Amino acid sequence: MQGVEPSAKVWAPVRPPAERPLLMLAPMEGISDAIVRDLLSSLGGMDLCVTEFIRVAHRPVPKKVLLEACPELKSGGVTPSGVPVLVQLLGGDPALVAQTAETAVGLGALGIDLNFGCPAKAVNGSDGGAALLRCPSRLTDVIGATRARLPATVPVSAKIRLGYDDPDSVVELAKAVEAGGASWLTIHGRTKVQMYQPSADWHRIRRAIEVVSIPVIANGDLFTPEALTRCQGITGARAFMFGRGAFRTPNLFRWARGFDHGPWSSEAHAGFLINLAERIARSGYRDPERTALNRLKGWVRAWADGDEGRVPLFDTVKRCHELPQLLAHLRPLAERAA
Ligand SMILES: Cc1cc2nc3c(=O)[nH]c(=O)nc-3n(C[C@H](O)[C@H](O)[C@H](O)COP(=O)(O)O)c2cc1C
Known part of the structure; x- marks a missing residue:
């Protein structure tokens, strides 16, 4: 379409009509590399995907590393079947994250996602991921610095958990993300200390949706279209992220769209x-x-x-x-x- 910025490819699906929810592939380190993004997106049904996290520690990340993590940058920032790929950065230093985001956008990234949800000890020990959930203003600072450094047409999103150890902090965290100028927010419905147990708390995702005006992508335990429908009912969200569900059931996007009628044979x-x-x-x-x-x-x-x-x-x-x-x-x- 003439006159449409490339990043409109990313913006448009994030505010989907109610009858056609946005479906995004979750970042999964060691799983969702460019090969998997290519294979899964080529099946159809996926609107957006994102790289595995790229850690920004001590210095800005060089171009070579960004291109290795996101080879799609060499071809317009989309998978071979045309699904936009966000570049996910993880770090606690606003200036370093912002500078890396600028490099990624210079290489062609259509959007930047900031990871504040990773519970791994190695990551949190070096001041990144979910460690920052203990201090909401730090999310605002990292998002704000990144937002300020990029053209307004390039979205900057954030991915969080419900909190570090208190699931009720999701309300304050969502507000902190919005205050930083994030374009949208993805919430995995568990705290950092919960890791992957108990089940994701979609009710608290709803509480966050109620206090911000940016779109919220609901994430956690969406293994079937039936779970998606329940999550939609509880959260009121229009955008959803599939992680382990797509790992378990590679045709989950197709199944959720009704292109397939169940898991593959x-x-x-x-x-x-x-x-x-x-x-x-x-x-x-x-x-x-x-x-x-x-x-x-x-x-x-x-x-x-x-x-x-x-x-x-x-x-x-x-x-x-x-x-x-x-x-x-x-x-x-x-x-x-x-
Ligand atoms: C093996 C693995 C690796 C992950 N790597 C990342 C990552 O790089 N960045 C991130 O934001 N989340 C990461 N996550 C979290 C997922 O994106 C997602 O939030 C979480 O798995 C919950 O969604 P699900 O129940 O659909 O799997 C990872 C999860 C798994 C299981």
Whole structure:
């Protein structure tokens, strides 16, 4: 469309009509790399995705590192099927984060997402991620500095948990995010200390939605379209993020849109995993076959988490020492379709 800024690609889906919610792929370090973003977005149904977190500590992140984390920057900041990719930064120093964001935007990033939700000790020990949830004004400062450094057309979003240890702090945190000038906010409905238990608290996401005027993306435990509908009912949100659900059920976006009527058949799922393994094995990772082997074990485990019938497959593949050995267990499943 003539006269539309490139970042309109990102802005438009974030204020979706009620009947067609925004669906975004969650950042998942060690899982949702550019290969996975490409494969999952090519299936259809996904509006937006984001890189795994890029840590900003001690110095601004160089271009090379940004391009490695987000190779999509070389082709307009979108996946090969055209889904916009936000660049996610994690850090507590406003100036360093802002400078890195500026570099990323200079390379073509369509939007910047700031991570204030990562609970990992290594990250929090170095002053980033969920550690900042203890001090809401620090979120305002990091977001504000980043916002100030970028063209107004480029969105800056933030991703938080409900709080550090108190889930009620989500209200104050959401206000702090809005005060920093964030374009929208993603909330994972758990505190940092809760890690991944108990279930995500969608009611508290609603409380945050009630106190801010920026769009809020609801996140946490959206494993099925039915969960999405319940979350929509409780939160009133129009935008949702799928993380482990898409890891467990790669066609979750299609299923949620009604393009598919349930999780894939074993044949389709196994075929997807073989394709993924082959892509990783041909990639520029330092030890691509080993990376493919280890990552595939994670994908099969996630499959078994959602489908008890796949537990024996996981018990078998977790013992594989070489990629061809693992693929030999998947191939007969995939070939049943042929
Ligand atoms: C293995 C793994 C890696 C993750 N890495 C990131 C990350 O890089 N950045 C981030 O903001 N959140 C990260 N998260 C959190 C997810 O984006 C998401 O908020 C969380 O998993 C809850 O959503 P879900 O229930 O749909 O999985 C990660 C989660 C997992 C399981």
